[in-house]
Amino acid sequence: MYRKGICSFLVLSLSVSLLAGCSLLQKPEQLLSGTIEADEVPIVAEVGGLVEHATAEEGMHVQKGGVLAEISKRTYEAAVNEAEAAKAQAQAKLDEAKAGSRNPSVQKGIAAVQQADATISLQDARAKQAQAALAQSQEQTTQVETQWEGAKKTLAYQESRLKEAASLFERGAISKKDYEAQQEAVNQAQTQVNQLAAQVEASRSRTLSAQQDIAAALAQKGTAEAQRKGAIADLDLLKEGSTDYTIRAMLAAVQQADARLDQAKWQLEKTVIKAPADGILLRTSISEGEVAKQGATLFTMMKADHLKLKVYIPEAELSKVKIGEKTEIKVDAYPDEVFVGQIQSIAEKAEFTPKNVQTPNERTKLVFAVTIRITEGLEKLRPGMPADVRLLTEEGER
Structure with missing residues (x-):
């Protein structure tokens, strides 16, 4: 009887040891x-006006370049027509003045000045466009940063409530369902904080890009201005009297008309709101018949x-x-x-x-x-x- 007890004890001890060994080897x-x-992408109105068409809806799959909405073109088409007429008039006066000179060297000098003027105008337009983009991105950054700070406060509040809920759940004062609901509230608040943090980073990146564009445009403008001075100096040697000043004034008028026409065409093009990439529309903030303000976010999409x-x-x-x-x-x-x-x-x-x-x-x-x-x-x-x-x-x- 005593031997049987000893054997049983040894078998039981061996079994326990084997089970313990298995549990150590098998890590959960x-x-x-x-x-x-x-990644959320805001789609912003670059020009303002009445929204005549808005076909995009939340949840819709869109392709890059797909039309989401259209702003009334009437005002912008009239501006293009007016700018084209002004350019034609300025060019006609310049052509008439240039036709009075037969010297090919003078014609070449005039062309050099005109080219420099066009370059200066182009860089001016680019700098102004970049400045507008900078102001818009700075405003968006401020708005998103404010939303981000609010979301972080909401997250902190939900986390404190979760801590209270955990204590209540341990004491059996609330149900598991209520505790898990508070956990989900924390997860949603964290998601909102993460999304807004990404928007802040993207907005700050756009601000830096706009600042770099402004610096580049101003640098190229400075180079063109130096070239213009040299071209004018060469032209002065080839021309006499007031003819040179008259042609230079006409060159400036043509350059100014070109800049206005480019700006008018750009504004007309921006009346069509297009998707910047393939993706899904998450939110829409405009409907047909509403007036879109320049710089306002009309849609938010996910790439x-x-x-x-x-x-x-x-x-x-x-x-x-x-x-x-x-x-x-x-x-x-x-x-x-x-x-x-x-x-x-x-x-x-x-x-x-x-x-x-x-x-x-x-x-x-x-x-x-x-x-x-x-x-x-x-x-x-x-x-x-x-x-x-x-x-x-x-x-x-x-």
Whole structure:
């Protein structure tokens, strides 16, 4: 009897040891979580006027160059006709004055001055256009930054409510459904913060680009002005009396008429609002019969094939992650489907785990942000969807 007890005890101990060993060898699968995001592109009215046609609707798939809306052209067509007539009149006077001189060298000198004048006018127009774009981008940046700050405050508020809800849930004071609803509110607030942060970055980039365009236009204008001075000096040697001043004045009149005509044509072209890229319209802010103000955002679109999500990799695991590696993505909306993504970038600097991670221990860890570009399932996935990510290596699953 005693031997049987000893044997039973040894068998039981061996079984427990084997089970414990198995549990140590089999590490549970660890998924990374994130929220799907999209790059939003504002479509702005570059001229103002009555919207006569607006065929675009929210959720519509659009192609680059596709017409979204049309602003009344009547005023702008009249401006083009007036500018063309003014140019023709100025050119006729110049041709008449030039016909009075038979010297080919004088004609060549006049052409050089005229070319320099045209270049100066063109750079002036470019500088003015860039200045208008700069003012518009600065205004948009201010608006988006204000919205961003508001979204961050909302996120902080929702996070504090989630902390309270977690405490209540642990005590059984609220249901799991209420607790998860608050978690979803935090996720939505975080998505809004991320989207507005991307808009702020894009707006600041447009501001910098406009500043660079202004500097380039002014530099080219300075070069043209120097060339003009040299051309005028050469022409002065070839001409006598007041004839030179008369022709120069006529050259200036033609150049001015050219600039006005270019501006009028540009404004007429901008009455047709077109999609800047392939994508999906997320929001519309104008309807037929409304008056569009210059600089106002008429539509907001999401570029096609530009869905992404961000996850955080612990510092100890960073060496196992490489740009270009594939990932598996799952979302609650399609529980039986696996979508494919590819690691697009890895942050250069570490940061503490974001506050929306639930466990305090996890929030104190250093992590690196990893951005994943979604390559499959773009027709099903939508911005704001929570997603679970499993990283893959070239040899197979991680």
